[in-house]
Amino acid sequence: MALLDRLTDPVVVRGLYQVAAATVLAAVVIGISSLRDLGLERELGGSFVRGFVQVIAMGALIGALFAIPLAYSGLLLAAMVCYAAWESHKRGDGVPHAFRISILALGLGSAVVIVTMVAAGAIERTVRNLVPVGGMIIANAMKTNSLTLDRFQSEVESNREEIEAVLALGVPPERAISEFVTESVRASLIPVVDAMRTLGLVYIPGMMSGMILGGANPIYAAEYQFVIMGMIFAAGGLTSMTASLLLGRAAFTDAAQLRRFESSDPTLLGTLRSLR
Amino acid sequence: MTDVRADDLRYEIDGERILDGVSLDVGSGETMAIVGPSGAGKSSLLRLLNRLDEPTGGTVHLDGTDYRTIDPQELRKRVGLVPQDPALRSGTVRENVTIGPRLRGETVSEERLANLLDAVGLAGYADRTTSDLSGGEAQRVAIARTVINDPEVILLDEPTASLDSAAEVEVERLLADLLASGERTAVLVTHDERQAERLADRVARLDDGRIVDVGRPKEVIA
Numbered sequence: 001m002a003l004l005d006r007l008t009d010p011v012v013v014r015g016l017y018q019v020a021a022a023t024v025l026a027a028v029v030i031g032i033s034s035l036r037d038l039g040l041e042r043e044l045g046g047s048f049v050r051g052f053v054q055v056i057a058m059g060a061l062i063g064a065l066f067a068i069p070l071a072y073s074g075l076l077l078a079a080m081v082c083y084a085a086w087e088s089h090k091r092g093d094g095v096p097h098a099f100r101i102s103i104l105a106l107g108l109g110s111a112v113v114i115v116t117m118v119a120a121g122a123i124e125r126t127v128r129n130l131v132p133v134g135g136m137i138i139a140n141a142m143k144t145n146s147l148t149l150d151r152f153q154s155e156v157e158s159n160r161e162e163i164e165a166v167l168a169l170g171v172p173p174e175r176a177i178s179e180f181v182t183e184s185v186r187a188s189l190i191p192v193v194d195a196m197r198t199l200g201l202v203y204i205p206g207m208m209s210g211m212i213l214g215g216a217n218p219i220y221a222a223e224y225q226f227v228i229m230g231m232i233f234a235a236g237g238l239t240s241m242t243a244s245l246l247l248g249r250a251a252f253t254d255a256a257q258l259r260r261f262e263s264s265d266p267t268l269l270g271t272l273r274s275l276r
Numbered sequence: 277m278t279d280v281r282a283d284d285l286r287y288e289i290d291g292e293r294i295l296d297g298v299s300l301d302v303g304s305g306e307t308m309a310i311v312g313p314s315g316a317g318k319s320s321l322l323r324l325l326n327r328l329d330e331p332t333g334g335t336v337h338l339d340g341t342d343y344r345t346i347d348p349q350e351l352r353k354r355v356g357l358v359p360q361d362p363a364l365r366s367g368t369v370r371e372n373v374t375i376g377p378r379l380r381g382e383t384v385s386e387e388r389l390a391n392l393l394d395a396v397g398l399a400g401y402a403d404r405t406t407s408d409l410s411g412g413e414a415q416r417v418a419i420a421r422t423v424i425n426d427p428e429v430i431l432l433d434e435p436t437a438s439l440d441s442a443a444e445v446e447v448e449r450l451l452a453d454l455l456a457s458g459e460r461t462a463v464l465v466t467h468d469e470r471q472a473e474r475l476a477d478r479v480a481r482l483d484d485g486r487i488v489d490v491g492r493p494k495e496v497i498a
Contacts, residue, residue, distance in 0.1 A: 161359065161361050161363040162363045162364075162365055164328055164359070164363075165359050165361075165362070165363040165418070165421075166365075166375055166376070166379065167328065167352070168326050168328055168352055168356070168357040168359065168422075169352060169353070169356065169375070169376035169421065169422065169425060170348075170349045170350065170351070170352035170353035170354075170356075170376060170380065170425065171349070171375070171376055171379040171380055172349060172379070172380065175379040175380070176379065179365075253330065255327060255330060255344075255348045256348040256349060257327070257328055257329060257330060257348075258328075
């Protein structure tokens with residue numbers, strides 16, 4: 001009953017108009033993609049629809065979610081990390097052990113930040129605080145991980161001859177590839193660094209605006225927003241550093257040979273098998 | 277002085293046979309040329325000798341030692357490969373020529389670098405940027421980059437294939453000097469049979485992943 005009441009709430013109906021407006025804008029982007037033959041329509045449209053369905057489902061369930069015992073929120077966050085790693089690893093098409101590396105990098109980056117901030121009291125020990133803030137940190141770490149994988153894959157593929165020319169001289173593999181690993185880390189951190197640079201000047205984040213509109217002290221809202229940005233910054237940095245370190249190793253065989261990146265259409269089953 | 281013996285080397289990619297049981301003896305100080313049509317597996321053979329790829333079957337012996345028992349980095353220092361494409365990094369000639377020792381944490385004296393650049397005909401080029409080099413100059417840098425390791429065996433993959441005829445003559449002269457001393461064992465891959473005749477002590481003809489003929493240049497090349 002509660003769910004039905006929520007669905008017929010006038011504010012939900014009004015929200016639908018806003019969704020429609022956002023959909024029109026997305027349709028424009030997809031239309032331009034189609035006109036310019038970019039071939040991105042499926043990916044753009046699919047992600048848009050999927051995001052909508054998922055967030056509405058989350059909205060419908062979140063009340064129930066907040067009622068779970070605190071101990072389970074750890075499990076929920078772990079599941080989020082796994083799913084984020086699954087989505088993210090597809091960005092490194094053909095990169096050896098991309099899924100395993102994504103799980104480790106995202107898990108480490110998010111866990112260190114979440115645990116530290118919970119210990120410091122910046123994240124309350126309540127499900128309604130831990131799950132959304134944790135989810136936000138994981139989502140941002142995923143973005144960094146995806147960018148790291150994507151860049152690493154293209155750097156190695158386009159510089160394969162250079163890497164092998166140096167490898168053939170008896171250079172340790174991690175040194176032969178380090179320039180390209182560094183480039184992947186740098187590129188993956190551009191959004192986080194730019195967001196920090198423009199924080200307050202161009203980028204006035206939603207959470208801070210919401211807190212101020214909700215009557216919080218603007219200075220405290222700003223402080224808390226900075227804490228959030230710091231968490232995103234740290235989680236992204238740790239994720240990218242971990243991912244790049246592991247990628248740099250996974251790219252080579254035991255005999256220090258640069259592996260071929262064989263692209264595949266990853267299936268869940270196949271990937272789970274590869275974890276063994 | 278090192279001899280190289282390929283022993284029934286096999287190599288496959290995705291089930292496609294690239295090398296099909298190649299056995300080849302290259303004596304200490306000898307220059308062996310590998311000739312054959314494109315796609316015969318010549319470059320793949322060189323990559324296996326440097327262990328840039330892993331043989332699907334068979335192995336290589338270096339002075340009688342199975343090369344799989346040698347640390348790959350040590351092996352590649354001893355058996356240096358000059359790739360067909362120099363694939364230089366952006367930066368100076370000095371940075372590129374010394375990249376091997378540098379990335380292994382070793383230092384190269386200015387004197388050694390100068391002597392080496394002189395030997396490959398690039399005296400005074402140390403501070404030039406690689407983007408300003410001609411094809412022939414870039415190839416010389418690639419040769420110097422491998423020779424700086426003082427390898428016992430040098431593998432040359434089509435060293436003049438991408439050069440114009442003037443540069444080809446010059447690079448070939450450099451190779452002739454490099455190989456004539458007989459101090460190094462060399463395997464030279466080339467599609468140019470005349471070049472094989474001019475530079476090699478013996479020639480092996482590779483066709484469809486197999487050695488079909490080995491002998492003195494005059495015996496193999498009609």
